[in-house]
Amino acid sequence: MEWLMAEEVKNGTLVQEFIFDRFPVAEHLRILFFLLHLLAYLASLMGNMLIITITCVDHRLQTPMYFFLSTFSFVECCFITTVIPQLLTIILSGRQKISFMACFSQAFVFLVLGATLFFLLGVLSLDRYLAICKPLHYPTIMSPRMCFLLVTVSLVLGFLFMAIPVVMLSQSFYCGPNIIPHFFCDFGPLANLSCSETRSIEMLFFNLALTVVFTSFLIAIFAYSNIVVTIVRLPSARERQRAFSTCSSHLIVLSLMYGSCAFIYLKPKQRSRVDTNREAALVNTVLTPLLNPVIYTLRNQQVHQALRDALSRVQLRRYQRSNAPSL
Template sequence: MGIEMLMTEKPRNGTAIQEFILEGFPAAQHLGILLFLVHLLAYVASLMGNMLIIIITCEDHRLQTPMYFFLSSFSFVECCFITTVIPQLLAIFLSGRQTISFVACFTQAFVFLFWGATDFFLLAVLSVDRYLAICKPLHYPTLMSPRMCFFLVTVCFVLGFLFMSIPVVMLSQSFYCGPNVIPHYFCDFGPLANLSCSETRSIEMLFFNLALIVLFTTLLIAIFAYSNIVATIVRLPSARERQKAFSTCSSHLIVLSLMYGSCVFIYVKPKQASRLESNREAALVNTVVTPLLNPVIYTLRNKQVHQALRDALSRVKLHR
């Protein structure tokens, strides 16, 4: 009964489609092998960089602090995030187009959005962590206890699931009668909403509002935290202390700028169909460039991590 009602909303010949075709980048098909190699290297480098952060944080007791716990959680989410879409992109570069089933497509859309939303909640938690460490140093050990750190990360995962599951499940109930070519390299909410034969305006507005809540709530938390951090750093008496504090915060701010810039461009607009081409290019920044840069600009340039890596290499040489 529900399907028949949806079909009558927007009459169109054809039956419900069972699969989608991911178009990828038609204009760059002649560069398929080259693009495959470039993005494969970026993918492997991203995985290795983020996995290195996780391993070194677990192995070195000096890095078992709230900040590095959150950073290792962030790196884990980044690994899952890029693995959701990059293997699909690599397959498209080799084959030109890629077929994906209806269920697999919506599963990919949900998992991608879930990891993405969780990323932003973790960035907000990292902002709060730096705020407490710099602005409330005497209360920091009590406020950021191991139990509280684990609770905050769990909340990030739960919120990411709740915020993204509702619109994706609602969209999956829409009727798709064709065409079935998605002008993207993975299944994202906007292209799927654009292909639906049903009226999806209310679902798109719901997704738009949820995206606004996720992006701007976490952004406001970050702005509040870093406004107070800057005010506190400026008052520090030692130039060395100011430089150290600014160094830690600047890495976080670079990551924030890259992630918020690309995601606001892609998702924070009510009508998704108008910019699908530009969304596809912007998504490359979000899924390839930012995860590749994160380990470098966020942690691997940190002196504590450098020392931990040197010590780990020394232990390996001794065992040999």
């Protein structure tokens, strides 16, 4: 690769590491800013792990929808862990260094997991469509094998779509400067620092990101337009309310993810508005992962009942242990 073979260039030395710029926050607010993001990160992890745990232990939630939801939660935990610990370090200590290979590895993992989340959102939309519009065929279509296949395909597609532009960008030449005005290695800031002509790589990334987002978006539009038609035709008002309640949480999550990611990535030229992307990325990596488990748990009666039953079992076991006769 070009960046490995070259040792010097006319206008500077080969970049071996990148430096994350200090996060723009007032010094007297730094600790508060750190604590807020730390609490948001821990709450996101706990909320998503709660969904995964309750799905595994309660047999009533071992359905295709909750399998996809727990998979989504697991991928989201990995997604935010890729960048948030680094953000916390930057907030506390200011500028941070990262090696060239580590930077591109982070960008690769972040973008692959992000694309996988979008494909999983499409799978969740398709699952709701089949459950509401094709209830008689739903158990046959959404077999355990099909559920596993859909999750695997989502991960493979996320890898294939994001691997090509990231690898191509890593082969570009970086001669300086090496300061990234961001809190993690994202595609736009790295393209902005390249000394090579990256227009074709940026256009490839734009087209692939557009394909990922709009594939998921079109699946969601198809699914929910059919769902709305089916719900409106239901004879019972209670049935209509229950069906809308099941889908509303998913629609809120869809809106949050599509809005933040469209603002960051769906620009043909990644060199524009890099500084603005930092604030938008906070929504995508801090706020949305925090709200997802809250939305799914607070608005879901099945999860409420499963949590109540789990707490009751824990209390019963404590009572039995405390009242057990001593030998």
